[in-house]
Amino acid sequence: MAKKKTAKTNSSTVDFSKYVRWFWMLFLGGILAVVLLFLLASWGTFGEMPDHTKLENPETNLATEIISSDGKTLGKFYFNDNRTPVGYNDLPKNLVDALIATEDARYYDHSGIDGRGTLRAFFFLGKRGGASTISQQLARQLFIGVRDKESTTNALFQKIQEWVIATRLERQYTKEEIIAMYFNIYDFGNNGDGIRSASRIYFGKEPKDLDMKESAMLVGMFKNSSLYNPRRNPVGVKNRRNVVLAQMHKYEYISEELKDSLQATELDLNYTPESHREGTATYFREYLRGFMKEWADDSKNRKPDGSKFDLYSDGLKVFTTIDSRMQKYAEQAIAQHMPRLQAEFDHQNTPDRNKTAPFLELTQSEVNKLMKDAMRRGERWRILKNKGKSDKEIEASFQKPTEMTVFKWIDGKAGEVDTVMKPIDSMRYYKSFLHPGMMSMDPLTGHVKAWVGGMNYKHFQYDMVKQGKRQVGSTFKPFVYSTAIDQLQVSPCDSFPRTPITIEANKYGNPESWTTKNSDGNYSGKQTLKDALASSTNTITARLMNEIGPQPVVEMAKKLGVTSEILPVPAIALGTADISVYEMVAAYSTFVNKGVYNKPVMVTRIEDKNGTVLYQVAPESKDVLSEQVAYVTVNLMEGVTNAGSGRRLRHKGFDKWNAVYREIITGYPYEFNNPIAGKTGTTQNQSDGWFMGMVPNLVTGVWVGAEDRAAHFKSIHYGQGASMALPIWGLYMKACYEDKTLDVSKGNFEKPSGLDINVDCTVKDEGDLGGNSGQDDDDQVDIDF
Template sequence: MAIKKSNTQTKGIDKDVKYYSRLFWKIYFYGLGIIALFFLFASWGLFGSMPSFEDLENPDSNLATEIISSDGVVLGKYFKQNRSALKYSDLPKNLVQALIATEDARFYEHSGIDGRGTLRAIASLGTSGGASTLTQQLAKQLFHGEGSKFLPFRIIQKAKEWIIAIRLERQYTKNEIIAMYCNVYDFGNYSVGVSSAAKTYFSKEPKDLTIDESAILVGMFKNSGLYNPVKNPVGVKNRRNVVLLQMEKANLITEDQKVQLQSLPITLKFKLESHREGTATYFREYLRDYMKKWVEENKKPDGTDYDIYKDGLKIYTTIDSRMQAYAEEAVAAHMANMQEEFFIQNKDNKNAPFINISEAETQRIINQSMKSSSRWAILKDQDKSDEEIIKSFNEKTKMTVFTWKGERDTIMTPMDSIRYYKHFLQAGVMSMEPQTGNIKVWVGGINYKYFQYDHVGQGARQVGSTFKPFVYATAIEQLNMSPCDSILDGPFIIRKGRHHVTEDWEPRNSDNNYRGMVTLKQALAYSINTVSAKLIDKVSPEAVIELTHKLGVKSEIVTQPSIALGAVEITVEDMVAAFSTFANQGVYTKPQFLSKIENKSGEVIYEPIPESHDVLNKDIAFAIIKLLEGVTESGSGARLRTQGGGNGDKRWTGYPYMFKNPIAGKTGTSQNQSDGWFMGMVPNLVTGVWVGCEDRSAHFKSLTYGQGAAMALPIWGYFMNKCYEDKALTISKESFERPKNLSIKVDCYVPRAAVVQDTTASPEQDTEEFSL
């Protein structure tokens, strides 16, 4: 029998229902209010600072400054973090698809917070994923940082992350958010952002990434420390295959494509973007020093300083990446051969690589290098005494040394390594457009990692006979001479007291012979010393120095007649600028390496103003060009027009010049074969090449290899061959422009001399066979 509830009991139950119902809604609304207040307080910054509107407009992305060539190639970067900004349109489509499919499938549906994913994460207590959207991950990367493990702090951080994510969604488009996310993620190995990662791991531009490579990078978004393809290829392959699976589920690739791509091995072309490696390393360091001064003189609109390491500047240079590569190839090809011969010649030299200096002088050179080394500076900073440091220099240690066949691990004392590196021949090459002053090539040495001294902008070396055109130009200008005028090649003395000479000076020709009456064109072609001495005697050293400075040479020059033979130290940069004046019809144009500088927003913040001034009239400049053409027609540069540039040794047969076009040039060799030069010109390109050891007492024993025609000219020939093969460069093969109504006689007969070929042949020897 059913028991009927009393009215009192019914009323009690109803009262309880109402009470708990009201309590539930109170808790619900109070909870909502507390949550709302919590998010409001968080947005006000009561739980820690939040990004302002300005911050969201300009997030601190710490962008690397890019150095861009005239043909649009990134030569290198200056950075604390190697990060470059890409626009959404620059990202490969397959990478964007893989990213969304793997990290945030509903990215285009939510407004920063994925409600469905958040509820799933709460219900599973995080075991099914953290539900962070791409926007939330971006917020954490830009303004938030790593989360705390302490629950209250973690809740606060998550709230801030949500708020920033919503603000980012309001401020930016979906595509902009994807681009920002791809630009700020740290992929390890000093690579921040997809652009840097693509170059570091695959040596590619992002647009060239394959689906497989994009999947590898997307897989790294989960944890780049764990999924590092260099250290953990197995884990990376597994993670990549997960990404490919997600792409297949999203119908972005077919099942067959997935299977095929998942079977591929992890293939890298890993190369760290380093300040000391890559293309145009010496130029990039020269530019860095320039930019340090530039930022002191140029301020941001708000008056603060630019930072070349994080402001994302784009420095557009005049360097042509193709020509730069050809010049570096030319240096490597020729210098490896020269170095092999240099080691051979020093094999039995007990004082190698030095020649004709005392033991005391040798020790002075070695000690000076020791005290200027980074090792000495580091040990000094550790408060080591000189005796302790010197002792350490004589203790054998493991080290990696440079050879032309690659780096080599060895054991030797630091003192022996100093002497080892003294053996290496160095080189400097610069090319410039004479009409614009634009520098197209800058090779300051053979390997920046091991030899940091810049032999283009820093190193002034004795120029030898390449100085003689300045003497001839002065003579033609002041004495109204022409290339066809004759002069006696015979014994000549400048007496004591004349031109400040302290004792009689009697210059001699390199072959100790005299040729009698010769034209100026013959005299320069054969580089006759007595003629240069007679000309400077007539015009005075002061006049030659004045003209040389007008041509752009900044070196101090001693007022003495011997400068006519090249006893002057000048940089490659100044020599190229000076010779360019002749090719530019007598107008000096200051060399320039910058086109413009842009800020990270693409606004031009600096454009250099070209500088130029008249030095010679067109007729005189053209007369010098015709003189210099004689050098490559019948003089020391005539090997440019022969089958080979060497001495019959098979190591030298890689230089088949056979140039047919007009070339104006001049070789130069300093005393004791310490410096070899070649200055070569065509109408729209002037290139200077210097070769020599760091110390002038280290050099070839004879002129067979120790002259400019053997040391420097082959680099010019190899480089120009490459440039002419590249039709996109449009390097001229035409004649130099002849002035209208030319008043100077320049067309005179010069008999073609037989090209002297070196005949000394030596068997090949591995560089690594050399020992101290």
């Protein structure tokens, strides 16, 4: 019996040992299987894995950043990714705290994989929270992306890849670097790629300036930026933000009182879209795009591997001369003046008052031809032509009502209206708009400080700073005067008769004789050159032209940087040439800069994403005039703002004018009392209005006019440069002077030593100030101020 019992016991022991062996075999086999899975994942069996080089330099598209002279971001160039990375030190503590409290509370205690969170997710099937750490989420964003999660196998393989890459990231980077990378890689929607873009787009500020509730909202969007989009789903986003605040309280980052007070607040968005057609300095940015394309195409500007730089993905930094403050004031001045001017223009050009509105002096047949020509030049015609449509079919398409969105000034602000309109009617509608062009430049350095090529780039993309060229009217006269001073040594105080003068045919190659007129019909007496320029007296300008001839004037303009074609005929004295705002500002700057021409500079340097300098500007300058001639020319133009068509800059208002006119056009109390030199210009029929204004360290040119010369004010009171363009200059300069962080001069223009040309015209010559009405100009000053 004893032997049998012993045998039975031994048999039981053997059976138990077998289970133990199976347990260890399964346990060790499971571990080996897990290790094998991780090895297979690291070898790329389940999908491509990043090598050491890719981990060090993750492939992310970085936008090219445009930086102002005062260190602000003006805009970016990008295709899909509007991303500009920031360092950990640029992230506020409350933003980092919100991320850790919400996404990975044990972030600083693990090495890429949260074991406790993983077990919790496994046992509760994710119902009590996921297990993805910040490092895993970064791994997914950088190297894996979103895959098909409908398959459990695919989901498992993806998770294993995440674990492997997360641990590698933890070895490669510090915790702080991983957090910065995570914020930089995420797409927050609405072109908000990365925390910097998102912060600027949703709140109009840099990440370092985000407050607690703003940080909580952005961190809340990590859950799903498509679902939690603050523009489409503000209620959901607010609820999600409050969850983040609750998490911050849970992990003792904020007090309960602060949590409750913040949860009761609204989102308070300051939506500031960053797109190529919106934002600050849109016209300048488009010019810059062309500049950068030429730079990148140059074989001298290549990457170390010989490939071209990509403007949209290589993360270049372009440092410009534009001052963000001055650019803002320039855009604000245009936005303030243009709606008022347009309202008066529309009031005068209703179909009842003008049957060919907005055109004047045209017959209906001429209007039809103008519209047909415009139709053939348009984008719609080009697209339909490429599709094989006949001319007849294309013309018929312009008569079919179509849904569209058009630009409109709404309550004095730029806006849009959805409407149904025939394309031909929309073309005519857009031809009724007056357009501005404005550029501001430091004459001492050539640095362009502000550039506004129009009033709304989204709807009007033609740049009236550099692309557009229009007749310059009397703003050309300083070129005539400076040539006369240079060649004849005339003084601003020298007097000339106002009587008509005829330049005979063939004297300077002109086919027929040319006679000028003065608008007020006053040809008696004499007038000093200073008074003549102030009042734009055509007959005296013609006398100077008769003495020196047109060819020296053309040569002078060319030396001053004007590249546009100028015919050497006497009529150029009154501004018949088409010249851009860009050229005019550079030319006038030469007068202020003591006769030295500086080619305008817009870009000072270009850096790659690592800060390596790829381009450094080499300023271009040349001597054009003697310091004495330049100063005397400026002194002549000071008379324009002291006693001529620009003197409204000195007044509080115009009490003798009717209140409506004063409010719409000129009701701005400038009250400047500092030295200002300038020149107004108005072309034939008031088609173009100009004002060139100068102080010792800033020259600014403004042009206003319609797309077609046939669209213009009927009255000189509204259509002259002093009414159309000068107010923009005045508003801009007033804002610049009020900004104490700017150093815009209020001092005198520097007088050269040894000046031997008399500029002190203390004794008035006989003759009243008069206006003119010539072939192409007419700055009227016969209005009672």
